[in-house]
Amino acid sequence: MSLRGAGVTALVLALVAGHVFWGEVAMSPWEVLLAAKGDASSELHEVVLQAVRIPRVLTAAAAGVLLAWLGLLMQTWFRNPLAGPGVLGITSGGSLGVALAVLLGWGMPTWLGASLGCIGVLILIGMGARRFASPVTTLVFGLMISYAASAAVTVLESSASAESLQTFVFWGMGTFGKATLWQAATLLGLMVMLGGWMRWRSGWLDAWLLGEELAQTMGVSQARMNREILLVTGLALGWVTSVCGPLAFLGLAVPHVYRFFHAGRSHRDSAFGVAAWGVILALAADGLVRFTDAGGGAHWPLNAVLAMLGAPVVVSVLWKRTHDWS
Amino acid sequence: MNLRLREAKVGHVSQTPLLELDSWLLEAGGMHMVLGGNGSGKSTLLRSILGVHPFLGGDVVLEVGSREWGPADRNHWVNHLAFVPSMPPKQVGLTVKEVLELSGDVGDALGQNPRMKAWLGLRLSQLSDGQAQQVMVARAVLQSPCWVVLDEPTAFLDVAAQNEMWAMLIRHVEQGGSVLMATHDLRGVQRGLSITTPEVKAKSSISLLRKRGVVHLSVEATLEELESEFEGNALG
Amino acid sequence: MLLVVQGCVSPPTDPESKPRLRPLSSPSHASGFQWFQTEEGVTVLVLRQPRTEEVLATVSIQALAEGNALNSMWNGVPHVTVDQTKGFVTTSTTHVHLLHAGAGLEGWKACTSLEYLRNAEVRAWADSAGVRDVRGDSGWNVEAVEAVAPGWMAVSPTYDLAERSWPLVPLTEYLEPTPLGRAEWMVPLAWLAGDSVAGARAFQEVQERYSELQEPETKSRKRVFTGSVADGVWHAPGNDSFVAQWIRDAGGVYALASTDAHENVELGLESLLELAHEADAWVVVTYDPDTFTVEDLVALDPRHEPLLRATDEVWVCNTAHADYFGEVVPHPDWVLEDLMVLMEGKEQGPNRLFERLRVSIPKP
Numbered sequence: 001m002s003l004r005g006a007g008v009t010a011l012v013l014a015l016v017a018g019h020v021f022w023g024e025v026a027m028s029p030w031e032v033l034l035a036a037k038g039d040a041s042s043e044l045h046e047v048v049l050q051a052v053r054i055p056r057v058l059t060a061a062a063a064g065v066l067l068a069w070l071g072l073l074m075q076t077w078f079r080n081p082l083a084g085p086g087v088l089g090i091t092s093g094g095s096l097g098v099a100l101a102v103l104l105g106w107g108m109p110t111w112l113g114a115s116l117g118c119i120g121v122l123i124l125i126g127m128g129a130r131r132f133a134s135p136v137t138t139l140v141f142g143l144m145i146s147y148a149a150s151a152a153v154t155v156l157e158s159s160a161s162a163e164s165l166q167t168f169v170f171w172g173m174g175t176f177g178k179a180t181l182w183q184a185a186t187l188l189g190l191m192v193m194l195g196g197w198m199r200w201r202s203g204w205l206d207a208w209l210l211g212e213e214l215a216q217t218m219g220v221s222q223a224r225m226n227r228e229i230l231l232v233t234g235l236a237l238g239w240v241t242s243v244c245g246p247l248a249f250l251g252l253a254v255p256h257v258y259r260f261f262h263a264g265r266s267h268r269d270s271a272f273g274v275a276a277w278g279v280i281l282a283l284a285a286d287g288l289v290r291f292t293d294a295g296g297g298a299h300w301p302l303n304a305v306l307a308m309l310g311a312p313v314v315v316s317v318l319w320k321r322t323h324d325w326s
Numbered sequence: 327m328n329l330r331l332r333e334a335k336v337g338h339v340s341q342t343p344l345l346e347l348d349s350w351l352l353e354a355g356g357m358h359m360v361l362g363g364n365g366s367g368k369s370t371l372l373r374s375i376l377g378v379h380p381f382l383g384g385d386v387v388l389e390v391g392s393r394e395w396g397p398a399d400r401n402h403w404v405n406h407l408a409f410v411p412s413m414p415p416k417q418v419g420l421t422v423k424e425v426l427e428l429s430g431d432v433g434d435a436l437g438q439n440p441r442m443k444a445w446l447g448l449r450l451s452q453l454s455d456g457q458a459q460q461v462m463v464a465r466a467v468l469q470s471p472c473w474v475v476l477d478e479p480t481a482f483l484d485v486a487a488q489n490e491m492w493a494m495l496i497r498h499v500e501q502g503g504s505v506l507m508a509t510h511d512l513r514g515v516q517r518g519l520s521i522t523t524p525e526v527k528a529k530s531s532i533s534l535l536r537k538r539g540v541v542h543l544s545v546e547a548t549l550e551e552l553e554s555e556f557e558g559n560a561l562g
Numbered sequence: 563m564l565l566v567v568q569g570c571v572s573p574p575t576d577p578e579s580k581p582r583l584r585p586l587s588s589p590s591h592a593s594g595f596q597w598f599q600t601e602e603g604v605t606v607l608v609l610r611q612p613r614t615e616e617v618l619a620t621v622s623i624q625a626l627a628e629g630n631a632l633n634s635m636w637n638g639v640p641h642v643t644v645d646q647t648k649g650f651v652t653t654s655t656t657h658v659h660l661l662h663a664g665a666g667l668e669g670w671k672a673c674t675s676l677e678y679l680r681n682a683e684v685r686a687w688a689d690s691a692g693v694r695d696v697r698g699d700s701g702w703n704v705e706a707v708e709a710v711a712p713g714w715m716a717v718s719p720t721y722d723l724a725e726r727s728w729p730l731v732p733l734t735e736y737l738e739p740t741p742l743g744r745a746e747w748m749v750p751l752a753w754l755a756g757d758s759v760a761g762a763r764a765f766q767e768v769q770e771r772y773s774e775l776q777e778p779e780t781k782s783r784k785r786v787f788t789g790s791v792a793d794g795v796w797h798a799p800g801n802d803s804f805v806a807q808w809i810r811d812a813g814g815v816y817a818l819a820s821t822d823a824h825e826n827v828e829l830g831l832e833s834l835l836e837l838a839h840e841a842d843a844w845v846v847v848t849y850d851p852d853t854f855t856v857e858d859l860v861a862l863d864p865r866h867e868p869l870l871r872a873t874d875e876v877w878v879c880n881t882a883h884a885d886y887f888g889e890v891v892p893h894p895d896w897v898l899e900d901l902m903v904l905m906e907g908k909e910q911g912p913n914r915l916f917e918r919l920r921v922s923i924p925k926p
Binding site: 023024025042043044047048051052109166170173175177178179180289290293294299301 | 828830831832835836839863864868872
Binding site for chain 2: 206207209265
């Protein structure tokens, strides 16, 4: 592994360790290790570690990797540096699902409402993808779904009670802290699935970068690629949104951060680096969130922190004189 | 491995066809030039042959020995038909080595064009248009030792780069490959064909797309003859 | 104190005779209202923010003369002259019940929260008296309010008191730091509704009962906490809130006593777990039309799960079965009674306001 790769790996490990060993409940490193094994002297330590810190760091890391890979996938598929996972309208569908569940008072847990919303949008896009030949029309379709979903959410908001409105707004802020251990485990499983799929199709994805028609003459089946991309994106993004809420900027920004620091551009070479930077950005953001939560005073929701970290990245992409994002 | 077009109608859905052709045989081992003005259907014809655009009627088959591979066997065509678009891809971060490796062994490509060795570590986006087109042709040759289909490959190139391009294509046919090219570079066509071997020339063709049909010209035609046919086409 | 006389009243000829306000007897527990009397003998109710003592409005039933002392003492504060013959409008079920406990609901013409009322008696009264709903999409249904033309409207300080020169009376009972202080608001409400004697008598009964029940010093010393997780942090009432006072009056210790705030307090979730680990009981106020179980509690928010592991027991007030925000407000003794029973370790108090939940989360 190159020096740079080693450095990035070290940063990842340091951030993970920071999130496990640091928190408002002061625990010495030895106590942390004991609690992880289940031999803690105090039950409080066990609860804090097993039910709070570990699920949270796993969720954040897995979500970071998933969103970063999805961002890379979207930027490849649309050959556009400003594409991100939200571009297909799936997160908007999740919002609509939660809005229906919460604002109409259906009493469904938010993660279920979000899942159903994402599945609904995925079905719509799937139906549309059969008719639409190119990614661009799929993109526009996804944008229109986003707008329609937002409009529907506004209607629901206007007649909702104050508490349900508040619940909905808080869901929209995004958080890594609401996931249970099994939800974190499923995210890790999805991570393995997405990574496996991307490795399998890395040749196709690289060819796609050369051009849509050219890739087809090289043996890439556009129909199959469409279907597979929609399926993996729907599954991965749908579940991340269900568990963590709609997360902004991560998918869009991480591939650019990766490109800034690393040279490899083929999908095979960049998979690890993009994943690592996804973890770094997610854990850094969550670190700020946990820090402000602990200190009292204004605390920053996750999406706000992600925007603060991610927006400058996006601006710098737009700012570059040469419109070359390779 | 000849290419044969069978009663092909080329064009866009729900518009009048651009081309209505009878049977047209493109013999393997030759350099086949397809000339035509803008809007004559050259690009659409090529893309229909490649399978990225549907025929309005008829089809194209690849004759392999005694068998014919039609459009339904498209997955077999990949190793026999490769494409070079007119503009090299923009803003691609893949290195030259990675692009070539998508289609075959880099060593083989370097054997064809040793100059590329210096470019292997560079990104495609860092090359000039001429250099990038050379890489794209080399890649196509790696993908298909048989047909290389090019759509106005010299349109964006300067003279030196154009010469390089022709040299690569001629090397390809001399090693047993075949070329199908849409172009309006008459001078290049005439010069390119004039330096091929007689064997290759015998299998080559120059076709002019006009009035929704095709006119076959002589491969021995001079530049003046080509120009007058072409001008006639434009005026007629 | 120099008085600035406004309007076109001729200055007093005698510099010694300045118009004055005389304070009347203070409320025994509440700090959000105070009675005064003008020189002409008009009783004025002064409404304040209980913590900051900022004066929000003044109210009188008789009209005040020009150049009255109010202008000098509280310049810029709106004054409402209430017409008791024209009935009133409410915006909160708490106010409805405070009135019901004291003066009664005679004169109640309209409200904005008809569907939140749960008490059968009050609903029956509303139906038979034809109380209408005047809520609109932007707060008020303006036309409906104008049609009702009430003599006064019970709102909170969050409302725009200058809206259309309506007789809006801002009540701050929810900011009182003690439960009796909150209940004492039945007195000014009864006065506004026209029967101050009934209000005073009703409160006297409540006050006596509460004092009888109250423990003089913390007896059980059970540590109790409450609050909710919303946006990733824990929000709980501060040490100077009526919830904390209830717990102290019932003989317990409010677990967030180290915080001095009276407004809501915010804690990070790990700090909360630390606190819960040392506390004895967690009080949850929630709404569930069926029985509320531990599974329901976890389903409300997955972050409750580690909290349940750190906590010994949970006392649930299910507002579907106990009108905590309505009927209970004028009867703080009910809550006190039930809390004390729970602190002794029994299952449920006589008023059935809380129930103890069995907590048994299996370790993963």
